Amino acid sequence: MTTRNLLFATGVAALLLAAALGTYPSSTELAPSNPAWNGLSQAVRAFHLHALSSLGELPRTAAGTALVIIPARPVSGRDIGVLRRYLDDGGLVLVLADSGPGNDLLARLGIPVRLAAGTVEDPLFAYKSRRFPRIAEVMGPASEGVRALILNHPTALLVTGPLEILAQSSLVSYLDTDGNHRQDPGEPSGPFAVAASASVGSGTLVVVADSSLLTNAMLPLGDNRRFLRNLLALPGSGARVYLDTAHLPHAPLDVAKDLLDQARKTIAFPPLTFALVASGVLVSWGRLGISRRR
């Protein structure tokens, strides 16, 4: 096998691999390319989400933009600094969280709200089951056209400072702290805040106590889509919305997809594209000339 053949075959294999990885849908939960119930593919299309593989890719001008962050893994101190600057500069940060790393993020950003340890369940106002509470009390800026939200195993927000409550559960809801899906004596009764917003610098941080709100299964339920659209339009019409993928669960396929995306961005560098296209044209032209001379 000559060097040229080897190079050609390697190139073909690399292209095939890239095409296969690029088109094969991810099955990782909350992955932007996952079309299953627990993926975000519909949200990416519906809200034109721009995936960020690192918070360092946030734009220099934050005003008029929004960032969605679902903290499934701990957020580093450097990223906290980036988020704080982004908020100070007027950006909107939407945090969808219902467990540990979300609490850590809120505490380090200095937001006076915590996520409760337990699940808000509602035996009456619910979609199918008490584990999907129907939130009929939606207030404030994002409530236009929203009659009810449907959440998926949400938790409660423990508000400890000046925050605007955007949504709260019904008075028959309760916080199931032991996971037995019924209200035991001592388990607190509702209503509980499940969405709230706080002003930070020139920006706004909105926290919703459910990390699944954007998933393909939850987006079409109730008025979830409308609520999210209203929230993401708060920075202004036509706001550019970013999705932080750095803190989502990652499988090797997602890492490979990220690398491919980086490669695509590199190739899209204008002079490189120009050089590649021009080379292709010149080489084809040269070959055509040679074959004609023959």
Next chain:
Amino acid sequence: MRGVKATRFLPFWPVACLFLVGLAAALVPPPRGPLPPRRHEDPSQAASEADPGALLRYYAAGLSQLSRWRVDEAKRLLLRLDPGALPPELQHYASDLTGLVLAEGDQLAAIDRLLHDAAVQARTGRVESARRILAQLRRHVERGTALLGYAMQDVQAFAGGARGTTGGAQAGSASREAYQELARLAARARALLAAYGAATRAPQSAVALTRILPYPTEISLSAPKTAYPGRPLPITGAARELAPSPSRGRHVALRLDGRTVAEVPLGTFRTTVILPPDMAPGAYRLVAEVPARGRYLAGSASQRVDVIQARPVVTVRRPGLVLAPGHLMLSGTVRSRLGPLAGARVRAWTEAVAAEALAGPDGRFEVNLAVPGWLQTLGPQDLRIRVLPREPWDAPVETSLRPLVLSLPGIALGGLAACATALWAARGRRRETDRTRALPAPVSQAPGGDRRHAPADRTRLSPLDPSTSLGRLLQAYEEALRRVQAATGLTLLPSTTLREFAGRAGAIPGGTTFARMTALAERAVYAGRRVERDQAEEMERLGAALAREVQGDHP
């Protein structure tokens, strides 16, 4: 058509393995890391469930409000319960019960109003008028008592059914407790209705009853459905106490989503509120509220107000093609339905450059972007324009354009890279062409056995320099080829390869030598390696040997 031999693909197995390994590595499931387990499930797979006890508890909360004469709160609570959103086995009961309890609330509200009206008439000496009102009131009391009875019958039937359908002891016990609570509240409401019924016997009884009952406060409210942050919102309404004498020190508080925006005295009011400039757009509830004091009950009325920002329209004129380094001049206007956006900040930026300007009183703006001649400013550029209004009632807006930028350094560098690539490719092609030209030409055979050479220039083997090793080697091979053709009468046809021709000529004397020469020539031409002098000498030596063998001069 020749079949493709599977063996031709054998050399590609390392590449195929690499592809498969890469694919497998990307698709293996994620390792169990420190990530916490997520609490969510697929709603389409969840089983429907119903908890009748919860429904009874909810009605108990509503009835509790009613029995405390908080008719509005009770109505709000019950109207929030959408029977259509409940599990199917609860929907029927919920529709019936909600209807009955709401009707009960209407009766209680009417009873209260009529009682106070009758008392006022009686106190002012209009006894006949008071009697007529009391007769009307009696009918409402009877209707209210009947409705309460129907409601409790429904509740009883529902609770019985619930005990039968909910298997769990815990659920059954919860339903029983809720039912008992409802029965207690219904008894209290029934006693209250009985007291009203007794008061309908004579106007003086009504007066006596109103003396011990608290005084309600009625409020009406009216405001535009749409408002803008920082702009005035006119609000009108009236607050009336149903009491023999007015209270002191009570005011109507006007609140937007809990934030007090104005306070006005009781009575008919008309006020204008400037909405806070930092009010976020959205649906707000405007509430007029009078707090309770002593025997004077609280009163409230509410209305939805949509706070919106007017969306500006940006009109931009810009050149379609921009040379970099150079200037990109953007001009245009920005205005909303509330007028031009005077003093708005217009910011335009690309990845490489940004500029800002203020809009004039008529909303006109001009932004001058100095586009640098950098490498990345080549091709269509994503140019974004953001307008940040000065006034809070206008919304920020962003729009984008994609002008074509021709960066001269970018073009130069890209062109150089392209030329270099093309030259490299052309050099490789030229080498290949030289080798191809060096091949012996096929010889065609004319009908009747008349042999003639096909293109003469192809039989002259090489335009190559005979002083080079490749030239010497091919010259020697050309001579040997002619000698074999002459000796055998065979011709090298266009469809015949050198190796095939050597195979056919293998039977003649010197055939083995010619086969070795052919192998040597093929290696020199196709191997893509430099031909050494010893290879040329070997070819010449074999050529001399072939000449001897063909002439019969065997060693």
